[in-house]
Amino acid sequence: MGPKLLKKGEKFPLDENCHHYTKLGEVPWDIQKYWHQRFSIFEFYDYDIHLTDSAWFGVTPEPVATRIARDLSTHPIADGKRVLIDLFGGAGGNVIAFALSSGRWDRIIAIEKDRSTLACAQHNAEVYDVLDKITWVHGDCFEVMKRFWKTTRGTKGRGREGGEAANKGQEQEDDNEELDGLLAGLKLEECLVFASPPWGGVSYRDQEVFDLSKMEPYNLEQLYKACTMPEEEKEEEHPSTQKQKQILPQALFLPRQSDLNQIAALVPEGAPKIDVIQYCQKGASKALVAYLPGNIDADKEEKKQYDENRGQKKRKQDDDQEQTIPELLPEAPKEASEAYDAYDTSYAQDIEVDTSKADNAEKRKRKRRRRSSHNN
Numbered sequence: 001m002g003p004k005l006l007k008k009g010e011k012f013p014l015d016e017n018c019h020h021y022t023k024l025g026e027v028p029w030d031i032q033k034y035w036h037q038r039f040s041i042f043e044f045y046d047y048d049i050h051l052t053d054s055a056w057f058g059v060t061p062e063p064v065a066t067r068i069a070r071d072l073s074t075h076p077i078a079d080g081k082r083v084l085i086d087l088f089g090g091a092g093g094n095v096i097a098f099a100l101s102s103g104r105w106d107r108i109i110a111i112e113k114d115r116s117t118l119a120c121a122q123h124n125a126e127v128y129d130v131l132d133k134i135t136w137v138h139g140d141c142f143e144v145m146k147r148f149w150k151t152t153r154g155t156k157g158r159g160r161e162g163g164e165a166a167n168k169g170q171e172q173e174d175d176n177e178e179l180d181g182l183l184a185g186l187k188l189e190e191c192l193v194f195a196s197p198p199w200g201g202v203s204y205r206d207q208e209v210f211d212l213s214k215m216e217p218y219n220l221e222q223l224y225k226a227c228t229m230p231e232e233e234k235e236e237e238h239p240s241t242q243k244q245k246q247i248l249p250q251a252l253f254l255p256r257q258s259d260l261n262q263i264a265a266l267v268p269e270g271a272p273k274i275d276v277i278q279y280c281q282k283g284a285s286k287a288l289v290a291y292l293p294g295n296i297d298a299d300k301e302e303k304k305q306y307d308e309n310r311g312q313k314k315r316k317q318d319d320d321q322e323q324t325i326p327e328l329l330p331e332a333p334k335e336a337s338e339a340y341d342a343y344d345t346s347y348a349q350d351i352e353v354d355t356s357k358a359d360n361a362e363k364r365k366r367k368r369r370r371r372s373s374h375n376n
């Protein structure tokens with residue numbers, strides 16, 4: 001059975017692998033450290049947030065997820081993008097934050113392979129009132145991306161018709177047909193990928209520089225390839241699509257000490273620059289996000305445009321830390337702005353943001369709203 005698009009309103013039930021631990025005694029020893037930090041992972045943990053035991057290790061803490069959602073929504077790689085595809089939905093840490101800024105996105109697609117983890121993500125999204133703002137797909141994201149490339153061509157290519165033609169002859173279940181229908185309707189040039197993959201357990205911490213080619217079970221190259229149009233899908237009859245729109249822009253959530261040379265090597269010389277941002281709590285980095293532009297084969301004009309936008313946005317940030325803040329998301333704490341420490345290398349810009357003290361009126365308002373709906 002292939003990946004399945006969940007129908008509107010369809011929700012996987014929580015099962016025996018989904019837990020809401022309330023007492024330390026119930027918590028398996030190896031996740032106790034994370035359970036102690038539960039309120040900085042999900043502010044509304046007490047409102048029945050559920051996780052599988054393995055999800056605790058990889059879930060993005062809420063202040064970090066909120067900050068990434070904000071950064072991504074205004075980053076030049078997201079210019080003109082309306083559809084966000086989260087390849088590893090997990091228990092919902094990132095996708096919930098994206099959905100809270102859903103005014104920014106026409107569609108947010110969360111893909112998750114593990115049924116119990118997906119049930120947790122849907123349940124948690126409901127706690128945050130964003131369940132219906134997310135399109136849920138149960139299945140392997142690499143299979144979904146293969147289908148994406150088969151079905152999607154963007155406005156310059158075959159579009160939906162091509163998708164249908166490409167799938168002719170495949171004996172697929174209804175589930176897959178529905179997914180293909182969704183994917184065929186997406187415009188390539190409007191899509192953006194976010195990926196917070198598994199890092200192969202907590203032993204990543206032991207490496208001084210994390211070798212992304214050895215990341216388990218999927219390495220950096222595999223992730224990047226999934227976002228690149230496969231050779232066999234390039235259209236002979238449409239030379240316009242051969243050079244353009246072949247690579248989706250991506251934001252990759254990776255270990256903080258990832259080898260930046262490996263990230264830089266993904267894009268050829270002359271391609272638009274990559275931004276790498278370290279996301280910190282209490283002064284220590286939790287992870288980095290590499291913002292990789294797509295369309296590196298794009299013509300010079302497009303590249304120039306990207307570099308200009310990037311330069312303008314960066315200058316604007318330097319001049320004035322105010323950004324367009326999506327509704328509902330908390331403002332960056334003042335301390336965070338003061339902690340900006342930016343430097344440029346040939347390929348990376350590293351900004352440290354302390355999001356640990358995120359607290360403001362909007363957040364308190366949201367908390368009150370949540371509490372009152374919980375009590376009703």
Ligand code: MGP
Nearest residue numbers: 057058059060061196197198199200201202205286287
């Ligand atoms: P951590 O390993 O608990 O490091 O993860 P920390 O908090 O520095 O612990 P210390 O004991 O070394 O101080 C830090 C963050 O990395 C977590 O909050 C997750 O957001 C993220 N993270 C950790 N792992 C193992 C994964 C993973 O496998 N995948 C993803 N996507 N994120 C992970």
